[in-house]
Amino acid sequence: MKFDLHTHHFRCGHADGNIRDYVEAGIAAGLSVIGISDHTPYFGNPEEHPFPHIAMAKKEFANYVEEVLKLKQEYEGKIDVLLGIESDFFPAHAETYRQVLSQYPFDYIIGSVHSVNEVSIFNKRRWKGLSEKQRIADKQSYYELIQQSARSGMFQILGHIDAMKGNYPAFSDIPAAEAIDETLQVIAENGVAIEINTSGKTKLSGGWYPSDSILERALHFGVDVTFGSDAHTPKRVADEWEDVAKRLKEIGFDEWVYYKNKQRVAVPL
Template identity: 30%
Template sequence: MYDNHIHSKFSTDSKMDAEAACKRAVEIGLKGIVFTDHVDYDYPDFDESFLIDYENYFQVFCGLKDRWKGKLDVLIGVEMGFQPQVTDKINQVLAMYPFDFVINSVHIIDHMDPYTGAFFRGRSQQQSYERYLEEILLSVNAYDNYDIIGHIGYAARYGNFEDKPLRYADYSDILDMILKAVIHKGKGIELNTSGLRSDLQQPIPGYDVFRRYFELGGEIVTIGSDSHFTEHLGHCFEEAAHCLKAIGFKYTMHFEKRKPVFEAF
């Protein structure tokens, strides 16, 4: 299996050494890893460290790819933080560099990050999650230069609510619009296992969303740990694969040069 979502020191919120990540990936039996460091343009309380020096990025990871050839597939991706006003900048950058894989993620809504708690102030849980999902739907349709939608349900990790998970049954109308749009555009969704090591106690999104995605005809699924530490690489991948197979999926995939590569269960 491939871990399709990991963060190295190029992400301001990660201290993970890329070489150490490769070593750990081999130790736990992964076939490949995809570095998908954060890029968030126009981030609230702007911090240059949320941007990447792309020339250095590719120099480092191309070297890593060569050093681990034959032992581990090292692929170069990016996690692009969506906001409506930055899509032109995202498209400009993606046209300039040969990424293998692009995650379209929503981290900022109404210029507020759920991580800080500001997004939830003055909103109920339902209002918060609905507004978050509206932004996901906007991101799906706003541009085409991405491969999958990342961690649908990210906001649920940070709300100060007694019962945190974002469940399909509670937001079925807008989740159906998101999933249908993803399928129509030939894109995919991510099973992000970070939720399984949080108080959500389920992947992001939950398996209920994947069941509906499968019912609607969705096929493109990647699995990623969203690791910021080596010990989280490949976290709960066997469980994730087992549950996807039980739903009916025949394979997951990773991307090379922006093309899907299928991995049968």
């Protein structure tokens, strides 16, 4: 059974295609389940649309939900369309996000850390001139935010948990084994899944998020895993699904999960 829980569309300002395009791409790829999970608006910012090339406008949020729910009905029996969302995690605004998101019937919510110390994790310049000590501190801050997101109770899935390597491959070599292990323990204790996200190929790091070494530790701690292409164009829906399934079995996983009505559904590998 094939599924893909992480897809975007034009409303976020940096993806191509409409939601129907992704659903049709899912059918063409042989998916049984496709999750639509575009970026939330910036609910912690007073402006209507502060970052038009990063996330949707607040006024579009209800329209997004309505469109997914209509497509869910339309495609019933052909493919299971799930209503998801990818939410940023900002501790200072977590309650605002929680209150807004609780008003809608999401099948699942992906929690993603995209900013550390108010700088994008994908900003290549953030690392310039930093000492080894400062790089370690930034990596630890990243994983502390992921731990907080796991403890928040807001999310069923955590997105791309080593994506800070995306435009800075040397991130993986910054020593932080204890922080990663502690993070995986917290994730396991809070019953949250992590995604294998194949969009790393679109960044300088290449490969998937997270690395095999993190997946091996995730298995050790009993962390659930799921799949997300993080497609920003319909042609990437289900990208490398078979390769990921094969690698997970080699690591030792025997199942992965998806969420419907916020309930865990296990799928044998």
